[in-house]
Amino acid sequence: xHAIRHHEFGGPEVLRYEEVADPEPGPGQVRIDNRAAGVHxxxxxFRSGKSGTPFPLPELPFIPxxxxxxxxxxxxxxxxxxxxxxxxxxxxxxxxxxYAEKAVREVESVHELPDGVDFGEAVAMIGTGRTALLxxxxxxxxxxxxxIVPAAAGGLGTLLVQAAKNAGAYVIGLAGGADKVRQVAAxxxxxxxxxxxxDWTDVLDRALEGREATLFFDSVGGEVGRAVFERLGFxxxxxxxxxxxxxxxxxxxxDIVGRGLTVSGALGPKMIQRMGxxxxxxxxxxxxxxxxxxxxxxxxxxxxxxAEAHRALENRGTTGKVxxxx
Numbered sequence: 001x002h003a004i005r006h007h008e009f010g011g012p013e014v015l016r017y018e019e020v021a022d023p024e025p026g027p028g029q030v031r032i033d034n035r036a037a038g039v040h041x042x043x044x045x046f047r048s049g050k051s052g053t054p055f056p057l058p059e060l061p062f063i064p065x066x067x068x069x070x071x072x073x074x075x076x077x078x079x080x081x082x083x084x085x086x087x088x089x090x091x092x093x094x095x096x097x098x099y100a101e102k103a104v105r106e107v108e109s110v111h112e113l114p115d116g117v118d119f120g121e122a123v124a125m126i127g128t129g130r131t132a133l134l135x136x137x138x139x140x141x142x143x144x145x146x147x148i149v150p151a152a153a154g155g156l157g158t159l160l161v162q163a164a165k166n167a168g169a170y171v172i173g174l175a176g177g178a179d180k181v182r183q184v185a186a187x188x189x190x191x192x193x194x195x196x197x198x199d200w201t202d203v204l205d206r207a208l209e210g211r212e213a214t215l216f217f218d219s220v221g222g223e224v225g226r227a228v229f230e231r232l233g234f235x236x237x238x239x240x241x242x243x244x245x246x247x248x249x250x251x252x253x254x255d256i257v258g259r260g261l262t263v264s265g266a267l268g269p270k271m272i273q274r275m276g277x278x279x280x281x282x283x284x285x286x287x288x289x290x291x292x293x294x295x296x297x298x299x300x301x302x303x304x305x306x307a308e309a310h311r312a313l314e315n316r317g318t319t320g321k322v323x324x325x326x
């Protein structure tokens with residue numbers, strides 16, 4: 001089979017499209033003939049050799065890729081052969097190996113997909129979708145909310161906009177660049193704003209139409225996060241799950257207490273445990289997809305174009321979930 005491997009740490013150019021031996025499923029495992037593989041920002045960190053995360057760097061050579069979807073074509077000892085031919089998706093865990101034509105995973109970590117569910121969308125929901133549900137559980141949306149979503153054209157932002165609109169809220173999505181702003185508008189946001197524009201805060205004030213924001217999903221931080229923070233009304237909620245700008249939104253206790261704000265984090269294993277664990281979140285996420293309530297945006301590249309996919313992701317040149325197609 002073909003796979004993407006890197007034999008050294010570095011830039012996207014270290015990713016090589018190579019021919020390697022097919023993996024064989026061990027006891028309790030199934031092998032997936034991949035039709036889609038997810039690209040995660042963590043993959044780019046591992047590739048660079050500077051992960052900046054609690055996860056150890058992989059041993060080289062390494063096949064990246066934490067999510068895969070396809071058709072089961074082999075089963076290991078102790079696995080019911082009824083799995084053969086089933087459409088499935090799985091989060092592959094720290095071992096990765098998803099950037100390949102085939103991957104193996106323990107059967108208890110695999111989810112069967114109904115007919116009609118797109119493999120690329122399933123890959124998006126097994127990772128990004130479960131995170132979105134976690135964020136929404138910490139900060140549930142109500143019909144009278146005024147919601148602001150930065151990075152609204154990203155994989156996670158796309159789902160948060162949809163969920164907020166499904167709840168009946170007024171939703172403002174922020175994105176960088178005209179193309180991404182158009183996507184946010186097409187996704188249903190009541191207002192889509194380019195935060196790269198010099199006057200974007202004035203545009204935001206006009207979009208608020210005299211109201212104050214009541215719910216802020218903050219994954220960006222930095223100056224954008226602070227500008228949104230300043231527009232939160234008394235008693236508003238701020239849900240923090242990242243700071244892609246490089247630093248978290250600056251706010252002190254006086255800012256928070258004086259305005260009656262609630263600031264909550266939506267990260268970490270303890271929060272996942274409170275929601276019933278990873279498996280439960282994955283099941284709920286895939287159910288939302290199958291029911292058509294949440295539809296992820298997917299940005300596809302061919303498997304052989306993995307380096308280009310990494311480069312585009314790091315340069316913020318993608319929208320939605322980045323997926324490789326073998």
